[in-house]
Amino acid sequence: MHSDSIATNSSNIIPMASSNAKDFAKKKRVNRSAKLKQCKLDARREQWLSKVNKCSSEKEDSNGVRVLGPLSKAGNVQGRAMEKLEIRPRGEEENHGLHIHHYSDSESPSNSPMSHNGSILGGNDSGTTFTGSSRSSVSSSRSSSSSRSGGSCSGSMSEEDEEGDDECLDDWETVADALAATEEKHKPDDHSLDTDTASESKDVAHGDSHPDDATGAAPDDDLKAKPENGISLDRSTVKCRAWRPDDVFRPQSLPNLSKQYSFPMNPERYFGCGGSVWGCKNVRPAPTSCPICYEDLDYTDSSFIPCSCGFKLCLFCHKRILEEDGRCPGCRQQYKNESGKVETLLDGNSLAFRLARSCSMVTRS
Amino acid sequence: MATMNSESSNNSNTAQTRVPVSSKQPLQTAKSVDTQSVLKRLQSELMALMMSGEEGISAFPEEDNIFCWKGTITGSKDTVFEGTEYKLSLTFPADYPFKPPKVKFETGCFHPNVDVYGNICLDILQDKWSSAYDTRTILLSIQSLLGEPNISSPLNNQAAALWANQEEYRKMVEKLYKPAS
Numbered sequence: 001m002h003s004d005s006i007a008t009n010s011s012n013i014i015p016m017a018s019s020n021a022k023d024f025a026k027k028k029r030v031n032r033s034a035k036l037k038q039c040k041l042d043a044r045r046e047q048w049l050s051k052v053n054k055c056s057s058e059k060e061d062s063n064g065v066r067v068l069g070p071l072s073k074a075g076n077v078q079g080r081a082m083e084k085l086e087i088r089p090r091g092e093e094e095n096h097g098l099h100i101h102h103y104s105d106s107e108s109p110s111n112s113p114m115s116h117n118g119s120i121l122g123g124n125d126s127g128t129t130f131t132g133s134s135r136s137s138v139s140s141s142r143s144s145s146s147s148r149s150g151g152s153c154s155g156s157m158s159e160e161d162e163e164g165d166d167e168c169l170d171d172w173e174t175v176a177d178a179l180a181a182t183e184e185k186h187k188p189d190d191h192s193l194d195t196d197t198a199s200e201s202k203d204v205a206h207g208d209s210h211p212d213d214a215t216g217a218a219p220d221d222d223l224k225a226k227p228e229n230g231i232s233l234d235r236s237t238v239k240c241r242a243w244r245p246d247d248v249f250r251p252q253s254l255p256n257l258s259k260q261y262s263f264p265m266n267p268e269r270y271f272g273c274g275g276s277v278w279g280c281k282n283v284r285p286a287p288t289s290c291p292i293c294y295e296d297l298d299y300t301d302s303s304f305i306p307c308s309c310g311f312k313l314c315l316f317c318h319k320r321i322l323e324e325d326g327r328c329p330g331c332r333q334q335y336k337n338e339s340g341k342v343e344t345l346l347d348g349n350s351l352a353f354r355l356a357r358s359c360s361m362v363t364r365s
Numbered sequence: 366m367a368t369m370n371s372e373s374s375n376n377s378n379t380a381q382t383r384v385p386v387s388s389k390q391p392l393q394t395a396k397s398v399d400t401q402s403v404l405k406r407l408q409s410e411l412m413a414l415m416m417s418g419e420e421g422i423s424a425f426p427e428e429d430n431i432f433c434w435k436g437t438i439t440g441s442k443d444t445v446f447e448g449t450e451y452k453l454s455l456t457f458p459a460d461y462p463f464k465p466p467k468v469k470f471e472t473g474c475f476h477p478n479v480d481v482y483g484n485i486c487l488d489i490l491q492d493k494w495s496s497a498y499d500t501r502t503i504l505l506s507i508q509s510l511l512g513e514p515n516i517s518s519p520l521n522n523q524a525a526a527l528w529a530n531q532e533e534y535r536k537m538v539e540k541l542y543k544p545a546s
Contacts, residue, residue, distance in 0.1 A: 291497055293402045293406055294406050321496065329495040329496045330497055332495055
C-alpha cells in the first residue's frame with residue numbers, strides 16, 4: 001500500500017536512504033548504548049533530555065536550514081551522528097518535503113504520529129517546526145525503501161515501525177506525546193496489521209525494541225503523565241495478549257483496545273492448552289465462594305483448580321491444606337505437584353495467550 | 366437444657382459433665398488469626414442449614430457459643446431406628462474445618478458404632494475427614510450410619526451381635542430409647 005503510492009515521488013529517496021546505511025548502523029549503535037544507559041540510570045533522565053534538546057537544536061543550526069532553538073551548539077558525538085542522519089531527509093525534504101509530509105500525514109497511521117510529533121516538538125523546542133516534518137519524511141522514505149526492497153506489504157509495515165521507532169528514539173518523548181495525545185486510535189490498527197502480516201522473527205524483534213524505547217523514554221516536564229500513557233499503550237499493544245482485563249499491572253489508559261483483543265481470543269475456550277484444568281472450568285458450575293472458608297472467590301481463585309477432580313477452593317485454604325495433610329477436600333487424593341501449582345497455571349495461561357497469537361499469525365500468513 | 370439432657374440420659378452422666386468443660390476450653394484459647402474465618406464458616410453453615418430445611422436433621426448453636434452446637438437426627442424410615450430422635454453435640458475446633466468437629470450422641474443410642482458414652486465411630490469424623498464436609502453432611506452421614514452400621518469394627522459389641530436379627534434389634538432400640546424432653 002505504501003510502495004504504490006510513494007513510488008511516484010520517491011525515486012531519488014531510495015538511493016539516499018541506502019547510501020546512508022552505514023550511518024544508520026552507527027547511529028543505531030549509539031542509540032543502543034544510550035538506551036542501555038537509560039535503563040540503568042533512570043535518574044539521569046532529565047539530564048539526558050536536555051542534552052537531546054541541545055542536539056536537535058544544534059543540528060538545525062549546522063544544516064543552516066533554520067535556526068529557531070535558543071540553545072547553543074553542543075557539538076558532541078551524538079549530535080554529529082544525528083546531524084548526519086538528518087541531512088538526507090532534510091535534503092530530500094527540500095524537494096519533496098511538502099508533498100511527502102502531507103502525504104504521510106493522510107495516508108499511513110504509523111507515519112501520522114511522526115508528523116504530529118513535529119508540531120509538539122516544535123512547541124517544546126521553542127518553535128523548531130522543521131524537525132517534525134523532517135522526521136515524517138524520514139519514516140516515509142524509509143518505509144518506501146524497505147517496501148521496495150522487500151516487495152511485500154508486511155515487510156514494509158514491520159520494518160517501518162521498527163526503524164521508525166528506533167530512529168526517533170532521541171525524540172521519543174515527543175513521539176510518546178503524539179501517541180498519547182492523538183494516536184490512540186491509530187495505533188491498534190497499526191499493530192493489528194503488524195501482527196497479522198509480519199513474520200514471527202520480525203515480531204519478536206519488534207517486541208524487543210519497544211521495551212527499550214519505553215525505558216528510554218524521557219517524559220517532558222510539563223507532560224509527564226501523557227508520555228507514560230503513550231508508552232504503556234504502545235507496549236501493551238505489542239504484547240497485547242498479555243493483558244487480561246483485570247490484570248493488576250494493566251495500564252489504566254487501556255480502556256477498550258486491550259479488551260477488544262483479549263475477549264475475542266478467549267484462550268480458555270479455543271486454546272485450552274492448559275489442559276483439562278481449563279476445560280473443567282467451563283463445564284462445572286463455578287462456585288462463587290470457597291467451599292472451605294465461604295469467602296468469595298476472586299478471579300485468581302476461581303481460575304485456580306489445583307486437583308484433577310475439579311474441586312475448587314481459594315488459595316488460602318489450599319495453602320492451609322498443603323501445610324497439613326495436603327489432600328484435596330473434594331476427592332481426598334493427595335495434591336500432585338503441590339507447591340508450584342499456582343505458577344504453572346499462570347504460566348499455562350500466558351502460554352495459551354502466546355500460542356493463540358502465533359496461531360493467528362500462522363493462519364493468516 | 367444441658368443439665369436436663371444429662372439427667373435424662375442416665376447411662377452417660379460422666380460424659381455429659383465432661384462435654385461442656387472440654388467444649389468451652391478451646392474457645393477461650395482460640396484467639397488465633399483465623400478465628401474470624403472459622404466464625405464466618407460456622408455462621409454460613411448455620412444459614413445454609415436453616416435455609417435448606419433438610420428433613421430429619423437440624424442443628425443450632427448453643428446460646429452463647431457458636432463453637433458448640435446441638436443437633437438432632439431422626440431415624441430413617443424402614444430402619445430399626447424409625448420414629449426415634451437423637452440429640453447430638455457438635456464441638457468445633459479452632460482450626461475447623463481443617464479438623465473435624467467432635468460429635469457425640471447426647472441421647473443414648475443402641476448402635477454398633479456408638480459406645481455407651483455416645484462416642485461415634487465414623488471414618489469421616491476421624492481420618493476420612495475433609496474440609497469440604499459441613500454440619501449438614503455430618504448429620505446426614507450419621508443418620509445413614511444408623512441404618513447401615515459397620516459391623517466389622519463395633520464399639521458396641523452387643524448391638525453388633527444383635528444387628529443380624531432386626532426384629533430383636535428393634536425391640537432393643539425401643540426398650541433403651543429415652544427421648545430427650
